[in-house]
Amino acid sequence: MQFQWSAIWAALPELLDGAKLTLWISILGLMGGAVIGVVAGFARAYGGFLSSRVALVFIELFRGTPIMVQVMFIYFALPLMIPVRIDPFGAAVATIMLNSGAYIGEITRGAVLSINKGFREAGLALGLSRRDTLKYVIAPLAFRRMLPALGNQWIVSIKDTSLFIVIGVAELTRQGQEIIAGNFRAMEIWTAVAVIYLVITLVLSYALRVLEARMKIL
Amino acid sequence: MIEFKNVSKHFGRIQVLHDIDLRIASGEVVVIIGPSGSGKSTLLRCINKLEEITAGELIVDGLNVNDPKVDERLIRQEAGMVFQQFHLFPQLTALENVAFGPIRVRGASKAEAHALARELLAKVGLAERADHYPAELSGGQQQRVAIARALAVKPKLMLFDEPTSALDPELRHEVLTVMKALAEEGMTMVIVTHEVDFARKVASRLIFIDQGRIAEDGDPRALIAHPPSPRLREFLQHVS
Numbered sequence: 001m002q003f004q005w006s007a008i009w010a011a012l013p014e015l016l017d018g019a020k021l022t023l024w025i026s027i028l029g030l031m032g033g034a035v036i037g038v039v040a041g042f043a044r045a046y047g048g049f050l051s052s053r054v055a056l057v058f059i060e061l062f063r064g065t066p067i068m069v070q071v072m073f074i075y076f077a078l079p080l081m082i083p084v085r086i087d088p089f090g091a092a093v094a095t096i097m098l099n100s101g102a103y104i105g106e107i108t109r110g111a112v113l114s115i116n117k118g119f120r121e122a123g124l125a126l127g128l129s130r131r132d133t134l135k136y137v138i139a140p141l142a143f144r145r146m147l148p149a150l151g152n153q154w155i156v157s158i159k160d161t162s163l164f165i166v167i168g169v170a171e172l173t174r175q176g177q178e179i180i181a182g183n184f185r186a187m188e189i190w191t192a193v194a195v196i197y198l199v200i201t202l203v204l205s206y207a208l209r210v211l212e213a214r215m216k217i218l
Numbered sequence: 219m220i221e222f223k224n225v226s227k228h229f230g231r232i233q234v235l236h237d238i239d240l241r242i243a244s245g246e247v248v249v250i251i252g253p254s255g256s257g258k259s260t261l262l263r264c265i266n267k268l269e270e271i272t273a274g275e276l277i278v279d280g281l282n283v284n285d286p287k288v289d290e291r292l293i294r295q296e297a298g299m300v301f302q303q304f305h306l307f308p309q310l311t312a313l314e315n316v317a318f319g320p321i322r323v324r325g326a327s328k329a330e331a332h333a334l335a336r337e338l339l340a341k342v343g344l345a346e347r348a349d350h351y352p353a354e355l356s357g358g359q360q361q362r363v364a365i366a367r368a369l370a371v372k373p374k375l376m377l378f379d380e381p382t383s384a385l386d387p388e389l390r391h392e393v394l395t396v397m398k399a400l401a402e403e404g405m406t407m408v409i410v411t412h413e414v415d416f417a418r419k420v421a422s423r424l425i426f427i428d429q430g431r432i433a434e435d436g437d438p439r440a441l442i443a444h445p446p447s448p449r450l451r452e453f454l455q456h457v458s
Contacts, residue, residue, distance in 0.1 A: 121268055122305035126371055127295035127323040136322055140309050218308035218353075 007185035018175030029096025036101030041108020062102035088169035111142040151208035225274035249417035252427035298368030306352040313348040319371040338366035358389030375406035
C-alpha cells in the first residue's frame, strides 16, 4: 500500500480541529488539576487529621481506578445518580482535572516534604505566620522540585485525552478514527495523528526545559 | 528581657530541660555551653517558641510565651535567630534575603527594605556581595548574611544556635567578629556555642548546662579560669 500524502492534506483541517479540542481539554483540565493537586498535597503534608484524610481518600480513589472508567462513570453513571447534565467536553475536562489532581497531589506532597525544615524554621523565626512561611518560603522551593515530575504528568494527561474517544468527544484521536471510517487511509491518518501528539508533547518538553534552566532546583 | 520560671521541656516521655530558672536582662551577652544533648539548643529554641515548653513559665519581652492567646509572631519579631546551618533562602540573593523580613514581616516598601538591607550588609562587611546567591558565598559569608537577615527585622534580642559550628576554623573568625561588634553596640544576645575563647572575651555571663540543668552561671573569665566543678573542668578541657 502506498503512502498517500494527499490523504493527510485533505484530512488536516479536521485533524487540527481535533488537536485544538485536545489542547483545550488538556489546558483546562491541567489548570484545575494543578489547583486540586496543590491543595491535596498541602493537606496531606501539613493538614489536620480530617483534611489530610479527605485528601488521601481522593488521591487513592483517582489514582487507583483507570481513567477510562472514571470518564465513563462521570459521563454515563453520574447523570443517573444525581440530576446533572454533562456534555462530553465537560466530562473530559472534569476527568483530567480529578485524575491529574490526584497525581499532582502526590507530586506536591513529595516536594513539600523534601524541603529542609530549617527553611521553614528560618521563616517562622523571622516572625512570619505559618501560612506566609508556606507561601513565601516553602512554595517557591517546592515548585522548583515539582517541575520535572509535573512536566511528566502534563504529558501523560495530554496523551490520556485520547481515551475520551469512548465518550465521543471530538478530540484528535476521535477525529482520526472518524476520518479513517470514511476514507480507509489508516496508515496516513494514524501517522498524522501520532505526529500531531508528538509535536504537542515535544513543544511542552522544550518549554519545560527552558523553564527548568531558569529555575534551578535548590 | 527573658525570664524562665521553673521551666521544663519534654520530648514525649524524655525530659530534656529540668526546672530552669533564669533571668536575662537587657544588654547582657550570655554564652551557653554544655555537652551535646545537654539541652542548650532546646533552651534557646524555647525562647522564640520553635519548641514549646511543657511546664513552668517563660516571659520574653513582657510576653508570656506559653500563653496560647499570645501571638508567637510578636515574640519572634523581637527575638532574631541565627542557625547553625544558616538556612538562607536559596532562591533569593543576599540582598533579597536581608530585605525579606522587613517586607514580609514589618510591611516595609521594597525600596526601604533594600536600603536597610544594603546598610546591614555593609555592616557585616558584605556590601559588594549583595547580588550573590547563597550558593555563591562561603559558609562564613552566608552566616554573616543570616545575621543581617535577622537584624533587619529590628529585634530587641538575638539568639545564636551554634553559629560557627558548621564553619571551618578560618571562617569562624569573621562571624565572631561581627557578633563581637554587635555585643559592643549593646544588643542583648544569647549564644549557644563551643567557642570558649569568644565567651571569655565577649560574654558578660557564662552558663554551663549539663543534663538539662543549669550547672554553672557566672562571670565567664572566672568560670573558665577556675572551673568550680569537675564536670565543667572536664568539659572545658575537651572543647579547648
